[in-house]
Amino acid sequence: MDATGMLHLLAAEPTLLPPAPADADGGAIEDRRRENHACLRCGAPADTALIADLGQHGKRWLDLCFKHFNDVRREA
Numbered sequence: 001m002d003a004t005g006m007l008h009l010l011a012a013e014p015t016l017l018p019p020a021p022a023d024a025d026g027g028a029i030e031d032r033r034r035e036n037h038a039c040l041r042c043g044a045p046a047d048t049a050l051i052a053d054l055g056q057h058g059k060r061w062l063d064l065c066f067k068h069f070n071d072v073r074r075e076a
């Protein structure tokens with residue numbers, strides 16, 4: 001699955017993602033990165049966290065390793 005496919009999947013199944021606080025800021029993202037989540041795409045330890053604003057589903061965490069973070073950032 002490429003990054004575009006993943007973003008489409010997330011749009012179709014946003015409830016698969018953990019909800020992020022509506023007021024999450026840089027500090028919340030730093031905390032999330034320290035919580036040892038697994039990369040959504042490959043299962044490796046996630047080095048980064050992104051917040052996706054999914055409209056009616058609110059904000060959701062995207063935990064990604066560096067490689068996939070870069071892939072998604074290019075596509076998003």
Ligand SMILES: [Zn+2]
Pocket residue numbers: 039040041042043044064065066067068
């Ligand atoms: Zn990964």
